[in-house]
Amino acid sequence: MKLPEHLTIKDGHLMIGSHDCNDLAESYGTPLYVTDEKRIRENFTRYNSALKKHYNNVRMLYAAKANGNMAVLKTFADLGAGADVFSSGELHLALLAGMNPENLLFNGSSKTKEDLELAVDKGVRVSVDSFDELAQLSEVAKAKGKDVEISFRINPAIDVPTHPKIATGLATSKFGIPADQILDAYRAALEADNIDPVGMHCHIGSQILEVLPFAKAAEIMVKIAGKLTDIGVKLKFIDIGGGLGIPYHHDSDNAPTPEEYADAVMPVFLEGIARIGIKPELWVEPGRNLMGDTTILLTGVNSVKTAHKKFVNVDAGFNLLLRPAMYDSYHEVIVANRADQKPELEYTVTGPICESGDIIAADRMLPHVERGDLIAVLDCGAYGYSMASQYNCRPRCPEIMVNGDRSAYMRRGETVIDILNTMADLPWVEK
DSSP states (O other): OOOOTTEEEETTEEEETTEEHHHHHHHHOSSEEEEEHHHHHHHHHHHHHHHHTTOSOEEEEEEGGGOOOHHHHHHHHHTTOEEEEOSHHHHHHHHHTTOOGGGEEEOOSSOOHHHHHHHHHHTOEEEEOSHHHHHHHHHHHHHHTOOEEEEEEEEOOOOOSSOGGGOOSSTTOSSSEEGGGHHHHHHHHHHSTTEEEEEEEOOOOSSBOOSHHHHHHHHHHHHHHHHHHHTTOOOSEEEOOOOBOOOSSTTTOOOOOHHHHHHHHHHHHHHHHHHHTOOOEEEEOOSHHHHGGGEEEEEEEEEEEESSSEEEEESOOTTTOOHHHHHOOOOOEEEGGGTTSOOOEEEEEEOSSSSTTOEEEEEEEESOOOTTOEEEEOOOSSSSGGGOOOGGGOOOOOEEEEETTEEEEEEOOOOHHHHHTTOOOOTTSOO
16 A cells, blocks of 8 residues: 555554554554644645745635644644634634634635624634625624625536535535626625625535646636626635545545646636736635645454454444545555555454444455454544544544654543533433
């Protein structure tokens, strides 16, 4: 199996950075998420540099939904990133991490009045998703006596090669305003109280392994930008979203590189804005591409069972990694304490959750596996812990970060007490 640079094999053991995964599991226990800070920084720098090679006026907004741990957000803040936030919680965390409010965009198709009030109070731009939301935001801003800068999320009606549940730019998607209504939306914004339309926003989907859809989206966006300029909208930024995929199948996926993405998108964008005669900031919202390969999930083998197939029963299930159950997603798995051994038998790696769909990895060729072995699930940095739950009353596991020879908790593991703490006794039930 082809491993990314930060994962290596030494003395038969899988290493992340300079750390032996078996030593980490012994020190911190399993299940355990392990994130390499150095890899985060490498991924960000490469993506940012690829875009700025074409156009220096670029702003990277990390998609906070991919992994909202404070240590991760602080790392991106230190690198100068802003964030695409999808809730008041993500907005609060981004600000606490040190991100500039002007470099945040509050996205989402169903914001509450409290969400809009928070954005106005904090001076955060809002990506407006409907005419109804525009009216509500105008009322909120007027009541507070503040102006708010906005973009509209545009639905470009582009079909993309990805799972239907993460294709967000389809004509049938719940997200955004159809392109044929967008001029009316901006006209309404220009007339609305305390609203200043300064941006455009779109996002076509996630885990896309071709660059052509991104170039097509950029082409649509700059065409609309020309029409908006004609009606008097002064664009400060054009946000073309994220969605660039990563190679989950390490030996077969041909995922585009950030350089290939930039080489496809930037000429279209630059030609478009030059034709209009504007120089807005280009905003992009990568999440998975920055975080996906930075993190592994270490899970201990509880038992091995032979039935109609050989099952490896581990201590992490879809309570900690939902993607395989929700999207039929593929993650490479490695027996971390036998990483140099050749595959011998076909196994299915399953979790402890009371659901038949609790399968981490189906029908994989692995070395001989025994109780007490350690399995590493790769590429869990995006939509791993962030989608975790307490299903079956299972506390969520710890997250640690490694950097050089250092390792530390970036989130402690939960206990049953944490589950109980939000529950309340009913006043009519005797204690």
